[in-house]
Amino acid sequence: MEPVYSIRPVLAIAVSLACAFLIVLTGEKRRNLREFWTLAASVLGCTIVVSMFPHIYHGGEYIFTMVSIVPGVGLDFRVDAFGMFFAFLSSFLWIFTSIYSIGYMRALKEHAQTRYYFAFAACIASAVGIAFAGNLLTLFIFYEMLTMSAFPLVIHEETPEALYAGKKYLAYTLSGGALVLLGMAIAYTLAGTLTFTSHGFLAGHGSAQMLKILFAIFIMGFGVKAAIIPLHSWLPSAMVAPTPVSALLHAVAVVNAGIFGIVRVVCSVYGIELVASLGLGLPLAIVASITIIVGSLFALAQDNLKLMLAYSTVSQLSYIILGAALLSPSALSGGVVHIAHQGFMKITLFFCAGAILVQTGKRNMSEMNGIGRKMPLTMMGFTMCAFGMIGTPPMCGFITKWYLGLGALEAGHPIFIVVLLASALLNAAYYLPPVYNAFFKEPDASLKGKEASWWLLAPILVCAAISLMLGIIPTTSYMPLQLARTFLGIGGM
Amino acid sequence: MVISCLPVIAVVAPIIGGIIAFRVGKTSEYARNLISVAATIVSFLAITAMAPAVLKGKIIEYVLVSGEIAPLPINFRVDFLSLFIAWECSFDWILATVYSHRYMEPLHARSRYYLFMALTLSAVIGALLTKNLFALFIFFEAMLLTSYVLVIHEETPEAMSAGRIYLFLGIATGLFMFLGILITYILAGTLDLGHGGILGGVHGSILNILFVAFVVGAAAKAGIFPVHIWLPVAHPIAPSPASAILSGVLVKEGCYVMIRVIYDVFGLELMRTMGVCKWLVLIAGITIFFGSAVAIKQINLKTMLGYSTVSQMGYIFMGAALLTPTALQGAILHIFHHSMMKSALFLCAGAFIYKTGIRDIDKMAGMGKKMPITMTVFSIAALSMIGVPPLVGFMSKWYLCLGALEAGKLMLMAFVAVLLLSSLMNAVYYMPIIINAFFGGDEHGKEIEPDDVPPSMSVPMVMLAIGIMIFGILVSISSLTLVRPVISAIFGV
Numbered sequence: 001m002e003p004v005y006s007i008r009p010v011l012a013i014a015v016s017l018a019c020a021f022l023i024v025l026t027g028e029k030r031r032n033l034r035e036f037w038t039l040a041a042s043v044l045g046c047t048i049v050v051s052m053f054p055h056i057y058h059g060g061e062y063i064f065t066m067v068s069i070v071p072g073v074g075l076d077f078r079v080d081a082f083g084m085f086f087a088f089l090s091s092f093l094w095i096f097t098s099i100y101s102i103g104y105m106r107a108l109k110e111h112a113q114t115r116y117y118f119a120f121a122a123c124i125a126s127a128v129g130i131a132f133a134g135n136l137l138t139l140f141i142f143y144e145m146l147t148m149s150a151f152p153l154v155i156h157e158e159t160p161e162a163l164y165a166g167k168k169y170l171a172y173t174l175s176g177g178a179l180v181l182l183g184m185a186i187a188y189t190l191a192g193t194l195t196f197t198s199h200g201f202l203a204g205h206g207s208a209q210m211l212k213i214l215f216a217i218f219i220m221g222f223g224v225k226a227a228i229i230p231l232h233s234w235l236p237s238a239m240v241a242p243t244p245v246s247a248l249l250h251a252v253a254v255v256n257a258g259i260f261g262i263v264r265v266v267c268s269v270y271g272i273e274l275v276a277s278l279g280l281g282l283p284l285a286i287v288a289s290i291t292i293i294v295g296s297l298f299a300l301a302q303d304n305l306k307l308m309l310a311y312s313t314v315s316q317l318s319y320i321i322l323g324a325a326l327l328s329p330s331a332l333s334g335g336v337v338h339i340a341h342q343g344f345m346k347i348t349l350f351f352c353a354g355a356i357l358v359q360t361g362k363r364n365m366s367e368m369n370g371i372g373r374k375m376p377l378t379m380m381g382f383t384m385c386a387f388g389m390i391g392t393p394p395m396c397g398f399i400t401k402w403y404l405g406l407g408a409l410e411a412g413h414p415i416f417i418v419v420l421l422a423s424a425l426l427n428a429a430y431y432l433p434p435v436y437n438a439f440f441k442e443p444d445a446s447l448k449g450k451e452a453s454w455w456l457l458a459p460i461l462v463c464a465a466i467s468l469m470l471g472i473i474p475t476t477s478y479m480p481l482q483l484a485r486t487f488l489g490i491g492g493m
Numbered sequence: 494m495v496i497s498c499l500p501v502i503a504v505v506a507p508i509i510g511g512i513i514a515f516r517v518g519k520t521s522e523y524a525r526n527l528i529s530v531a532a533t534i535v536s537f538l539a540i541t542a543m544a545p546a547v548l549k550g551k552i553i554e555y556v557l558v559s560g561e562i563a564p565l566p567i568n569f570r571v572d573f574l575s576l577f578i579a580w581e582c583s584f585d586w587i588l589a590t591v592y593s594h595r596y597m598e599p600l601h602a603r604s605r606y607y608l609f610m611a612l613t614l615s616a617v618i619g620a621l622l623t624k625n626l627f628a629l630f631i632f633f634e635a636m637l638l639t640s641y642v643l644v645i646h647e648e649t650p651e652a653m654s655a656g657r658i659y660l661f662l663g664i665a666t667g668l669f670m671f672l673g674i675l676i677t678y679i680l681a682g683t684l685d686l687g688h689g690g691i692l693g694g695v696h697g698s699i700l701n702i703l704f705v706a707f708v709v710g711a712a713a714k715a716g717i718f719p720v721h722i723w724l725p726v727a728h729p730i731a732p733s734p735a736s737a738i739l740s741g742v743l744v745k746e747g748c749y750v751m752i753r754v755i756y757d758v759f760g761l762e763l764m765r766t767m768g769v770c771k772w773l774v775l776i777a778g779i780t781i782f783f784g785s786a787v788a789i790k791q792i793n794l795k796t797m798l799g800y801s802t803v804s805q806m807g808y809i810f811m812g813a814a815l816l817t818p819t820a821l822q823g824a825i826l827h828i829f830h831h832s833m834m835k836s837a838l839f840l841c842a843g844a845f846i847y848k849t850g851i852r853d854i855d856k857m858a859g860m861g862k863k864m865p866i867t868m869t870v871f872s873i874a875a876l877s878m879i880g881v882p883p884l885v886g887f888m889s890k891w892y893l894c895l896g897a898l899e900a901g902k903l904m905l906m907a908f909v910a911v912l913l914l915s916s917l918m919n920a921v922y923y924m925p926i927i928i929n930a931f932f933g934g935d936e937h938g939k940e941i942e943p944d945d946v947p948p949s950m951s952v953p954m955v956m957l958a959i960g961i962m963i964f965g966i967l968v969s970i971s972s973l974t975l976v977r978p979v980i981s982a983i984f985g986v
Contacts, residue, residue, distance in 0.1 A: 068969045069888065070819075070895065075966070137891075141882035148881055158932050166928065174879070174920050178913040181880075185894035185909065 003061040009077040009132040010064055012048040012087065015041050016125035023117045031113065038098045038117050045128065046091040049084070056084045057478060059486060069137060073194045078134030080198075081487035082267070082336065085480065086260050087131035089343050090253045094124050096459035097248040100351055103455025104244055107358045115152055116242070122149035127253040130260060136184050136194040136269065143180065143225075143257060147173045150254050153245040154238045165237040172234040176224030180261070183217040187269065190214075196264060198489070200271020208278055211270070215280050218265045219287075225258025226321065227314045229291040236298075236310045243354030246306060251313050251346035256339055259320050263336065266324045267488075276327050282413070284325035289419045291318035296426035303364045305353045308430060309346065312389060315423065316342045322416065323404055329488055331407020334400050336484040341396040341470060345385040348463040352382040355456045359449035365434045370443025372435075375451050379438045381464035386431035388467050391424045396470035399481065495546050495553045500569035503539035503579070504619045507532045511611025518604030526594045529607040533590050533614060537583040540576065540618070547576045550978070552687070554624065565678075567631070570624035570687055573979045574825065578749055579621040581829050582742045585836050586614050588953035589734040592840055595949050596734055596847050606646060606732070612639040613738070620746055625684040626674045626758070633670070633714070633746065637663040640743060643735040644727045652730045659727040662713060666720060670710025670750075676703050677758060686753055689983065690760015700759075704769050707754045708776075715747025715806045718780040724803055725787075729795030733843020736795060740802045741836035745828045748809040752824065755813055756983050764816055773814035778911045780807030785918035792853050794842045797922060798835065801878065804915060805831050811908060812893050818984045820896020825976045827889035830964070834874045834886060837957035841871040844946045844954065854926055861931035866945045868930045870958040875923035877961050880916040885961050888968040890916060 019041030026034040052062055061080050068074030079087075101120070105113050126149055129142030147170075155166035188194055190206040202211060220231070227235045235255065239246055249255075266275055266284075275281055295315030302308035319342070323335015355378045362368055372379035388395030401420055408416040451457065474481045510532020518525035543553050553571040560566040571579075590610060597603050616636035623629045637660070645656035676699065678684055681691040692700065709720065716724035728740045755764055764770055784804025791797035809831070812824025844867040845851050845860065861868040877884035894912060897905045945951060964971055 067967055068973075070892070070972075074969070075883075141887075144882050144887075148876065152932070155928070155932055163928065163932070166932075167924075170920065170924060174917055178917055181891070181894065182909060182913055185891070185898055188895060189898035 003063045003078070004055065005064065006052075006062045007064055008048055008052055009062055009079050010066070012045050012091070013125050013129045013132070015045045015048065016121050016128065020118050020121035020125065023114060023121060026114075028114050034114065034117060035098075035102050038101075038121065039095070041121060042091065042094040042098045042124070045124070046088075046095055049087050049091050049128070052079055052084065053088070053478070056081055057483060057486060063134060065134075070188070072192060073135055073137050073188065075138055075141070076134035076195065077132045077138065078196065079132050081483050082263065083131040083133070085131075085336065085339065085483055085487070086256060087128045089256070089340050090124055090127040090131065093248055093252055093343060093347055093463075096463060097244050097347070100247070100354070100456055100459040101244040103453050104242065104354055104358060107453070107456075108242075110156070110242060112156065116156060119149050119152040120245075123153070123249060123253060127257060130257050135196060136187065136264075139261065139264065140177075140180055140184055143261065144177050146254060146257055147177060150249055153249060154241050156242055156245070157240060159240070162240045165234075165240045168237050169234045172224050172231065176221045176231070176258075179217050179221030183214055183221055186210075186214050186217070196268035197271075198268065200267070200269055200274050202270050203274045211274070211278055212280065215265070215270065215275075215278070218269070219262060219284065222258045222261035222265065225255060226262055226317055227255055227258070228287060228318065228321070229294050229314065232291070232295070232314045235314060236307050239304075239306045239310050243306070243350055243357060246310070247347045247350030247354065250310065251350055252343040255313060255317055256343065259317055259339060262321055263324050267332075272327050272332075281325045281327045281411075285322055285413070285416060288318040288322040288325055289416060291315065292322065292419055292423045293426070296423055296430070300426060300430045302430075303366050305356070305363060305365050305368070305434070306350070308365070309349050309353060312427070312430070313342075313346055315427075316346065316389065319400060319404060322419075323407060326404075326407045326411040326413065326416065328407045328410035330403050330410050332488050333481065333484045334403025334407055336487065337403065337474075337481045338400040340480040341388070341400050341467070344463050344467045344470065345388045345395070345397060348381050348385040348460055348467060349389075351456070351460045351463065352378050355452040355460065358456065359452050360447060362447070365437070367444070367447070368434065369437045369441035370447060372438035373443060374447065374449050377451055377457055378460055379435075381460040382438070383435045384464045385467055386435050388471065389431055390427045394468065394471045396467050396474070399471055399474045495551050496555060497543070497546070497553050498555055499539045499543050500553065500555050500571055500622045501557060503536045503583070503622065504615050506535040506539065507611040507615040507618070510535065511608045511615075514611065515604050515608040518607065522603065525604060525607060529611060530587065530590050530594075532611055533583060533587045536614060536618060537580075537587055540580050540583055543571050543576055544580070547571060547573060548974070565625060565627040565684060567628040568624045569622045571622050572687060573975060573982070574749075574752070575621045577825070577975045577979075578745060578828055579618050581832055582617055582621065582745070583614065585742050585832055586610075586738060588956060589738045589836065589840070592737075592843070592950050592953045593732075593734040595947050596843055597732065600646070600732060602646065605642065606735075609639050609642040610735070610738075613643065613743075617742060617746060621749060624686060626677065626686065627684050629686075629750070629753075630667075630671060630674055633750070634667055636743065636746065637667065640739060643739065644731050646732050646735065647730065655723075655726040655730045659723045662720065662723045666710050666713035669706045673703055673706035673710060676706070686757040689757060690763055691757070692759055692763060700763070700767060701769060704759065704767070707758070708751070708773060711747045711751040711754060712776070712810070713747070714750065715744050715810065716803045717747075717776060717806055717810055718783050718803065721780070721784070721803045725796055725799035728799040728802065729793060733795070733839055733846060736798075737836040737839035737843070740798065740839055741832040744802060744806055745809075745832060748806065748813065748824070748828055751810060752813045752821070755816075756821075761816065761983060770814045770816055774811055774905070774908060777807045777811035777814060778908050780804065781811065781911055781915045785915045785922075789918060789922045791922075792855065794845070794852060794854050794857070794926075795839070797854065798838050798842060801919070801922075802835055804919075805835070805878075808889070808893060808912070811912075812896060815896050815900050815905070817896045817899040818980045819892055819899050821983065822972060822976050822980050823889050823892030823896050825979060826892055826968070826972055829971060830877075830885035830889045830961075833957050833960045833964070834877050837870055837874040837954055837961065838878075840950070840954045840957070841867050841874070844950055847950065848944070848946055857926060858929040861927075864945045866951050867954065868927075870954040871930075872927045873958045873961055875927060877965070879920045879923055882965070883962075884965040885968070888965055888972075892972070
């Protein structure tokens, strides 16, 4: 299908950017108007993204070109199914996070809220920019913008701990960015272009040796944001940020930007055939497997709920990398769809952690015995998504595992099924105790609090319901799984 | 070729304006400032007026003093390269002069300052627009002497000793250059630029000596390691607007001469056969690394900016010495980009001094809340220095990386690594300033009222910041219309 020239991808980014500036102009004094901008922009941005959905779903593409930067490479936008996937996820979840943020930030009387909402809108603009980038350079520009605009959110509390986390975050992500830049420059020198194509643009350029080194550079570069072990350590530190930030950025947008980069490198820069012929899939799969297992082991050792969720994110993100590394159609669709599944489930879990913090002031799981009796709806959402993380049907986590398992078999590496099973067991080991304690243990006398306000509760319930729905009807039209299959060109129409 | 006296107007207008301003300064300060600004604007307009002809590919020439009177003619020749740099320099100069209006108010010897600012501008423009090395050398030395007065403006013992180093080192290395010019004249019989190499028929080791002589002369002006020692003492000690043009503009003269020597005196062919450029690349690499490493340890903001200049000049020398089209393009772009960034940074540093008297980095915590405009400009310029896309600093770095890879030698890969490492080091010394300014506490400067600088100071800074953003996104305008013709003339691509 011919690509359609349309300004809509740029509009989707511009809406969030304009919103960021409106927020600053409005300021703390008119905070209701300021929050209105956030909500309006999130809904409008999401609508623009959705308006592109049908055409993309049927295999079409939107393109838009702006200024050129080097010969053959400019600020180009191209919307394909995979970009659609990430953009939709970010902008859709932004609506819920905005609602949640309003409840959360006001309940805790946080300072510098204008800066917070400004940076949030800038982050979403960058994430959508990453999703719609038509070439590696455009992707990189938005990638670095995301790094910068997420920084004020990491150090929002301005405590020494937060400032340290911010420094660590910058050190990791800027180094990663430098590696991506290096890789990009090498790729451009080899191929003379950076435009993504459905079968990769590097095939036939450079020696096998060079391409292998380049691949390692890219993986290390994007791997920082994707929190591959041992490049993950900024992510748990960044949990000092307010919970909505951890929820949307450190479970979905920022980390998935790294994942997005890796999948783009595998699918649109190298192309699956080239990665397979260079034999790069297996090493990447092994790295991903190690991250899955070790991340879960780390999670097992945590008492702080948000830290546990952070390590769980580290582990879960590598499911996606594993899916991309196995290079078989089922594994790839399982991996890509996990971007959405992980996103919906993890954001719910973080929302729950935030709601508990707002209502009871508790951060550690050992203090949350009996919380399920005080906050039944919140803990219901938590439980659903905890089961989803373990991979129990009918939650959407199961669908991911099913396709990854199938993919491992297709790829002829059944060993990775063992990894998946081991990870499921580990997930059970750290997700079930808090669930059990919440409902079946007597609450401490110190535990006070009741169900959170609807600002906090509604996003939890809706996201949990969506996670369930994605598990029940995954093969229906317009579901993420079908979109993922469109991207991979394996039907789904 | 077009004969036009516009170059003469551009050079002479500041001299006349400066002298008038000096006379008027005894009666009216305000009129003096106006005349100074007017003189720089006339010079700027004269240069702009040459643009249409040059953009059409014509070359503007004018003989000021013919060869019958002087030993060699003093004549002008304006091509793309000189026009581009001269345009940028004179524009910077307008901003710095406008800025001086309020900044210089509390300082002494203001009339002398304006006079020598104007004279230095004249020398700078003259050096850029001349046709032969002889005239260039005359303007070069004039520039040294007039800018000496700017360096020692404070007349404190430190300023005098900084001035001594500046003057002695400048004269000593100027002698090397003079030697080089002399030898060139004997060998080639001409000193005219713009023929793409006048030493074509010469062989032997004399060429190596000649090259070293030129490199010493040019490198000392540009502040390249190890003849950089004057720069970190002389630049910070001058009044801030003067520092801005010293660091933003004057060092670029050294780079300009280096480019002219490599491509117009020796010529591309000869440089390639001699193979000495790899040593120059090595020196540039050391300079990049050294400058950034030392900058990290600085306490005084302006000294830190001085070392940052040393490092950045290494970028330009490296780009010039790599002998590839893209690298040269990156070098010329970086001349333009760096002058915007560094002028902005020095003007900001001046704004802090003007408003609060603070010169040390560790006392600048909380400054972002007190002087938001200044600190925002500073942040934009600093982020650009770090190389955050889509700001200008990223664009020149990107071209330099591509240029280094284009050379296709494995050794040069190391220099790409140096380039990226240096940008991370930039982050190490710029980011803490930004973070403390916006997110830190208010331990310092509690007594300072939250008040930004007057418009005559903030407007020049803001204009530079806008330039940093605009020319970053629209890099194709400057790179394709202005720099590309230079490259095609030299490399024939």
